[in-house]
Amino acid sequence: MTTTSLADRLRDGVYRSGLLVLLAALIVYFAVTLPAFGTPRNAVIILQSVAITAIIAMGVTISLTVGGFDLSVGSNVSFVVMLTTAAQVYYEAPPVVAVLIGLAAGALIGLLNGLLVVVARVPDLLATLGTMFVFAGLALVLTAGQSVSSGSIVSGEPAPGRITEPFAWLGRGVVLGLPVPVVVMIVLGVVVTVMLSRSRLGRLLAAVGGNADAARLAGVRVGRIKVTAYVLSGTLASVGGVLLAARLGRGDVGVGGSYLLETVAAALIGFAVLGANRPNGFGTLVGAVFVGVLLNGLTMLNVPYYTQDLIKGAILVGALVMSFSALFKRKDAS
Amino acid sequence: MTTTSLADRLRDGVYRSGLLVLLAALIVYFAVTLPAFGTPRNAVIILQSVAITAIIAMGVTISLTVGGFDLSVGSNVSFVVMLTTAAQVYYEAPPVVAVLIGLAAGALIGLLNGLLVVVARVPDLLATLGTMFVFAGLALVLTAGQSVSSGSIVSGEPAPGRITEPFAWLGRGVVLGLPVPVVVMIVLGVVVTVMLSRSRLGRLLAAVGGNADAARLAGVRVGRIKVTAYVLSGTLASVGGVLLAARLGRGDVGVGGSYLLETVAAALIGFAVLGANRPNGFGTLVGAVFVGVLLNGLTMLNVPYYTQDLIKGAILVGALVMSFSALFKRKDAS
Amino acid sequence: ASTPAADDDTVRIALVRQLSQGDYYEQWLAGAQAQADELGAELQIFNADGDNAQQSTDLDSAVAQGFDAIAIDHGNTETVQPGTQAAIDDGIPVVAFDVDTEVDGVVNIAQSDNELASLVLEQLVADTAGEAEVIYAYVAGFAPLDRRNAVWEETLEENPGLEQVAQVGAVNESTAADTASQVSAALQANPGTTAIFAPYDEFAKGAVLALQDLGLEDQVKVYGADISTADIEVITAEGSPWVATAATDPANVGAVTVRAAYLAATGGDVDDSIEVPPFLFTRDALVESGATTILDLTEAFPELSTPDVAPVD
Amino acid sequence: MNPVPTDGGPGAQGAAPVLSARSVVQRFGATLALAGVDLDVRSGEVLGLVGANGAGKSTLMAVLAGLLAPTEGRVEIDGSAVTLGTPAAAAAHGIALVPQHVETALVPELSVAENLVLDRIARGELGALPSRRRIRAEARAIAGEELLERAGIRLDDRAGSLRTAQAQQLLIRRALHRGARVLILDEPTAALSVTEQRELHAQVRRLAADGTAVVYITHHLAEFVGLADRVVALREGRVVDEFSTPIEPARLVSAILGPIEHLPDERPVREAGDAVLSLRGLRVRADAPTVDLDLRRGEVLGITGLLGAGKTELLRQVVGAEPLVDGSMTLDGAAFAPEHPADAIARGLGFVPEDRRRDAELPEWDLVRNTTLAELRPHRRFGLLSARSERAATAALIRSLGIVAAGPRALLSSLSGGNRQKVVVARWLAAGSRVLVLDEPFRGVDLGARADIGALIRSSAVEAAIVASSDPEEILEVADRIIVLADGAVAGEFRPDELDEASLAELLVASTEKDPA
Ligand SMILES: Nc1ncnc2c1ncn2[C@@H]1O[C@H](COP(=O)(O)OP(=O)(O)OP(=O)(O)O)[C@@H](O)[C@H]1O
Numbered sequence A, B: 001m002t003t004t005s006l007a008d009r010l011r012d013g014v015y016r017s018g019l020l021v022l023l024a025a026l027i028v029y030f031a032v033t034l035p036a037f038g039t040p041r042n043a044v045i046i047l048q049s050v051a052i053t054a055i056i057a058m059g060v061t062i063s064l065t066v067g068g069f070d071l072s073v074g075s076n077v078s079f080v081v082m083l084t085t086a087a088q089v090y091y092e093a094p095p096v097v098a099v100l101i102g103l104a105a106g107a108l109i110g111l112l113n114g115l116l117v118v119v120a121r122v123p124d125l126l127a128t129l130g131t132m133f134v135f136a137g138l139a140l141v142l143t144a145g146q147s148v149s150s151g152s153i154v155s156g157e158p159a160p161g162r163i164t165e166p167f168a169w170l171g172r173g174v175v176l177g178l179p180v181p182v183v184v185m186i187v188l189g190v191v192v193t194v195m196l197s198r199s200r201l202g203r204l205l206a207a208v209g210g211n212a213d214a215a216r217l218a219g220v221r222v223g224r225i226k227v228t229a230y231v232l233s234g235t236l237a238s239v240g241g242v243l244l245a246a247r248l249g250r251g252d253v254g255v256g257g258s259y260l261l262e263t264v265a266a267a268l269i270g271f272a273v274l275g276a277n278r279p280n281g282f283g284t285l286v287g288a289v290f291v292g293v294l295l296n297g298l299t300m301l302n303v304p305y306y307t308q309d310l311i312k313g314a315i316l317v318g319a320l321v322m323s324f325s326a327l328f329k330r331k332d333a334s
Numbered sequence C: 001a002s003t004p005a006a007d008d009d010t011v012r013i014a015l016v017r018q019l020s021q022g023d024y025y026e027q028w029l030a031g032a033q034a035q036a037d038e039l040g041a042e043l044q045i046f047n048a049d050g051d052n053a054q055q056s057t058d059l060d061s062a063v064a065q066g067f068d069a070i071a072i073d074h075g076n077t078e079t080v081q082p083g084t085q086a087a088i089d090d091g092i093p094v095v096a097f098d099v100d101t102e103v104d105g106v107v108n109i110a111q112s113d114n115e116l117a118s119l120v121l122e123q124l125v126a127d128t129a130g131e132a133e134v135i136y137a138y139v140a141g142f143a144p145l146d147r148r149n150a151v152w153e154e155t156l157e158e159n160p161g162l163e164q165v166a167q168v169g170a171v172n173e174s175t176a177a178d179t180a181s182q183v184s185a186a187l188q189a190n191p192g193t194t195a196i197f198a199p200y201d202e203f204a205k206g207a208v209l210a211l212q213d214l215g216l217e218d219q220v221k222v223y224g225a226d227i228s229t230a231d232i233e234v235i236t237a238e239g240s241p242w243v244a245t246a247a248t249d250p251a252n253v254g255a256v257t258v259r260a261a262y263l264a265a266t267g268g269d270v271d272d273s274i275e276v277p278p279f280l281f282t283r284d285a286l287v288e289s290g291a292t293t294i295l296d297l298t299e300a301f302p303e304l305s306t307p308d309v310a311p312v313d
Numbered sequence D: 001m002n003p004v005p006t007d008g009g010p011g012a013q014g015a016a017p018v019l020s021a022r023s024v025v026q027r028f029g030a031t032l033a034l035a036g037v038d039l040d041v042r043s044g045e046v047l048g049l050v051g052a053n054g055a056g057k058s059t060l061m062a063v064l065a066g067l068l069a070p071t072e073g074r075v076e077i078d079g080s081a082v083t084l085g086t087p088a089a090a091a092a093h094g095i096a097l098v099p100q101h102v103e104t105a106l107v108p109e110l111s112v113a114e115n116l117v118l119d120r121i122a123r124g125e126l127g128a129l130p131s132r133r134r135i136r137a138e139a140r141a142i143a144g145e146e147l148l149e150r151a152g153i154r155l156d157d158r159a160g161s162l163r164t165a166q167a168q169q170l171l172i173r174r175a176l177h178r179g180a181r182v183l184i185l186d187e188p189t190a191a192l193s194v195t196e197q198r199e200l201h202a203q204v205r206r207l208a209a210d211g212t213a214v215v216y217i218t219h220h221l222a223e224f225v226g227l228a229d230r231v232v233a234l235r236e237g238r239v240v241d242e243f244s245t246p247i248e249p250a251r252l253v254s255a256i257l258g259p260i261e262h263l264p265d266e267r268p269v270r271e272a273g274d275a276v277l278s279l280r281g282l283r284v285r286a287d288a289p290t291v292d293l294d295l296r297r298g299e300v301l302g303i304t305g306l307l308g309a310g311k312t313e314l315l316r317q318v319v320g321a322e323p324l325v326d327g328s329m330t331l332d333g334a335a336f337a338p339e340h341p342a343d344a345i346a347r348g349l350g351f352v353p354e355d356r357r358r359d360a361e362l363p364e365w366d367l368v369r370n371t372t373l374a375e376l377r378p379h380r381r382f383g384l385l386s387a388r389s390e391r392a393a394t395a396a397l398i399r400s401l402g403i404v405a406a407g408p409r410a411l412l413s414s415l416s417g418g419n420r421q422k423v424v425v426a427r428w429l430a431a432g433s434r435v436l437v438l439d440e441p442f443r444g445v446d447l448g449a450r451a452d453i454g455a456l457i458r459s460s461a462v463e464a465a466i467v468a469s470s471d472p473e474e475i476l477e478v479a480d481r482i483i484v485l486a487d488g489a490v491a492g493e494f495r496p497d498e499l500d501e502a503s504l505a506e507l508l509v510a511s512t513e514k515d516p517a
């Protein structure tokens, strides 16, 4: 009955690991051509450059898992950055309090998204589009559009507080030789990946995303699970926001905007990893690292910045075509 | 069996036209408070400000109709802007030729998207994410990252050509008292709306988006229809690109980037118009105009720019909650 | 002068940029690259593409790779400070353009935004005799704009006849088009407007676009800042309302920065604070000069090039 | 492996075949769905096709209708080989298919009318700008005024709001209207009531008399009596036997199930104990009469009634899928008021919904995850799910239920319809449910599987079960006690040994006729 030829298995292998193979090939190529690339220090720099994106992208992955889509993550990051820095600079909040406020804000944004989707029944994309505008707006209103930095002027007076060392440590400190954001990325990456693939909650999240009606009749409290997903997504975005604020050492207006596209890209690229064809934690990490490796290597090669998007796009399209046409050839031939 | 009470009908009416009612209310409010708002001239200004967005958003609507999602529209716009201006400035192409090249490029980008989705079977979001990077990159590579304007320097020499009057007319000319982009928006808006809701093609697009298997069984050539949708989406984006190039009178690098989010927002807001809860041409137009009216009125009221996003978001969320909770109350009751 | 990196004597300079996209940055880089080529130095470009966290990481990366000198182009104090400190601690000279790193031993280069804004505003006050309703284009949070804003606020105080009737502005990829829509609305609401102060060329272009749409080119004048080839075309166009702009030549500023970095790397003589003075261009002067490109401009206005700033012998 | 010569069979009196399969092989990855099938379809005949779940019936039809390109072999029309490639091409040759799963044939967002004329729109017959009025008129002609009226179908509603039976009837009309030379009906009666079934049979006979070839698939072997001219049996992707008139259902059974398996003999009707679940004053709709029911320990309670009698609405209230319209319930003597299916599950109920695809399946999940969904706690080790524990539990159920699949890790979407149904039942056994509530559990399920499922719900693992079905045969086979529902009211209660199939069918029809809608 079953005749799996060697060729089939090979094709299967290519399909399943197309993107990983490509990533490995890139790393080998850069390491050979560029002596500075293959150093442990550079590896840390690459991870550092994608850490915040990867953390936020884990949240996006969770929202994609329940069949939702959290467009508000970028605004969430902006808002949390302004909130945590303003708390410290304007109101002299201690770092711990500022961090807690930031995380709570992220969770609340997630809760609001979840309630809009579940209780008000607004479709995911629309609900999070709305909150995207609201929180991008609130991030600006918070400081009347001004950036926050130690010594910012508030109504003619220099603000009383400042961004302190312990807070900045979150962005720049080093633990076991690794920058704090990288450590956080690794820890949360493992936690979210295991949660999604091995825990009961992860299974229920996937069930809701796969067929919400069926999940409900099988006893899954669909509404609660969806709200949970958005709260997790919002909280992870706010972790990214806190780390970003710490790394920048200030509250840059609109700083989160670029994270929406970057994190969605990482999560989507993750679909093609290990033949998942659906949101998955490990894939998202690989997606983020993939982009980081590429940009780091191209920069070292001194490739003009204006060709980097093209190269990134071309490699991505190539990997996708390889992954997906192999996948379907396999299914069709079958 | 069916007892449609007056209250039900009222609720139904609010639901169906929630966003339209809100739009009308906004217009009345602004017109009463601001003498300068309610003038025909200001109406033209508002339409002018949303024309290009609306045109591109019609394309996004078509891609959403087949269940796809064209993330590449922004890059498409950037690329077409650079291409049409470079053709004229670097290679002295006559305006007509430049326009045709631009439209052809847009159609080709659409074709490429379509083939990636249909032939290589890459999921829509991933395929168009890839081409998004590729064409954002190509737009930069085309001119080595330089903007194009009459007199641009190419390899040390001023470029031979220039952006001529007839081309600029496309962006700034007036026909029957209306700016050309507004005329194009109205014409294409009507054409696309009628096409989607009334024509054979529109129904086939909706059938493919709704249930590709069922469409195939009924004899619809699903692949072709999908490719057609992406080609239309790409072409409409390139119409937007040509008009934008003409309006700016030059090729600004990366100018299309912001159109992705803006057009997706317009198309999504359109979901809530007339209770469609799916992509529809009229709704998309309303979505674009809605945002335009709001920004115009708020600017006139001298509301600080940094509160505008918040107000936009809050009003949007309100309208969505109203529309969708009414929709589901009605459904539940039935 | 395009020696490969293998040569140990080649001076290697890291250019850590906050932004790359746009005419200003493009021409800045062209000037920097040309200067590096002329000096036989190797320039490696780190582009953060507006992502400040990335710029911070780029700086770390440049320090790790042990360049002979690091040039920072724009950025925020807090974000670049730790990396800069690390570079100085490692003995790598740092040259910072348009960003105050607050680190000792850094060569600071600035195009004076204060002076730039003052030049244009003096022209505005002179043209209007200090009496005008003005639409002001400004978005907070961008360092050069914030500095220019401070001058505008002073000017308002000093000239009670000037009234800011509306503030507009949007910064994104389609700044000009979005600003145009807002200026149109503001003009409708404030028909008495006679001047627009738009101290960033994308804002100025948006304002011009709006005036053209409304046919108000004769009534309202635009006072901008910065200059590029495309800007020259807009300013010198028939009946253009954009009557004055103040700017430095970005290519020149780029070249100055590279020269300073080269000098710092090779132990040459370089001041620790360098200022590149801006220059006021009125529409009339530009039209008269017949310049259509930045290249023409440097010929017509030799003051724009400042080879004597941070000279390499 | 002994292909039966198909020429010379009676029924079509030796007419030349219009449509033939020649040595058709179809593989899905490791699965060999068709292992070299030869089949002739002749004009003017009604060709019955039987076989167990997963025998390859639907796959064969998909090949004949151009939905699948066969791995090997070919399709011939009027004796010459053709490459169909697409359903459109097949339609051009006059082949029409009404698929087994009607949801796969409807576009939920489009209106009912648009769906009815979708094929004509696709062919461009209604022009580039078909008006709504034109579409409505064409659709009305296709569906027939009387059906729209009787089934309460509104042409302007979204097709997604159609119920399975309504959809099925409309799709049949659409295919009939096309004037096909070959009409393929894949389990058309699975969701039809007795009356609707009779009507369909009459229609099929009329078509055959007019020269159309009809291929008819069903698991209700009795349907073939008087309907089919010829019946072909498939097993494991091969043609294993062929029968001509007079068709005797009993002979078909062994052809379908093969020599090894055989159905259990007459089962005893069990005597029930005390009430496990009691319903008091429930209503299927706000304007319906009240329903009182007791489900007793050890019994299988059958609920039957025509389509729309209110079976589904009643059961969904019992399991907490819908709020109670009225009344109250007790379970094991204690008050029972589930607000969410989870509440009912926690009290030991398991619910197999009528619309399996929509309400029970996670098609892109494997069998393991589909099976363990309702109760994951037992598989937790140190807070995480143990793949081994889940797999072991599933493998045991696959074995005991005789589910045909490539393995526990096969995707649910790769299973045939009947086997998917077994997986859904397995979900509740895995969850340890004591009281099963099954709505149309035998829809599309073959004889063997029906017996298997029947045996399962009568096994000691289950304390009591409610089975709702509009098919008298199924109910008689499985129930210990039968309740007839008509328009939301209990119209009668019977023991299965008091009745036979025909009299129960008459009863069902009569129960509504006294009160024409
Ligand atoms: N898309 C698919 N991928 C993998 N396997 C498939 C696919 N479709 C069908 N199969 C397999 O092919 C075999 C035949 O399935 P088919 O649907 O033709 O059976 P059937 O006779 O119609 O059964 P039923 O009576 O349950 O409808 C089954 O083993 C099934 O699992």
Ligand SMILES: Nc1ncnc2c1ncn2[C@@H]1O[C@H](COP(=O)(O)OP(=O)(O)OP(=O)(O)O)[C@@H](O)[C@H]1O
Pocket (backbone or CB within 6 Å): D150, D151, D152, D163, D165, D166, D284, D305, D306, D307, D308, D309, D310, D311, D312, D313, D314, D354, D470
């Ligand atoms: N074929 C049909 N013809 C007319 N009405 C129907 C039909 N099917 C369902 N309905 C509607 O559904 C309602 C009851 O549906 P319910 O599902 O509770 O009944 P059921 O006996 O379970 O029928 P089914 O077997 O279709 O599930 C009726 O009020 C009727 O309006």
Ligand SMILES: [Mg+2]
Pocket (backbone or CB within 6 Å): D057, D058, D059, D100, D186, D416, D417
């Ligand atoms: Mg079947």
Ligand SMILES: [Mg+2]
Pocket (backbone or CB within 6 Å): D311, D312, D313, D354, D439, D440
């Ligand atoms: Mg039912």
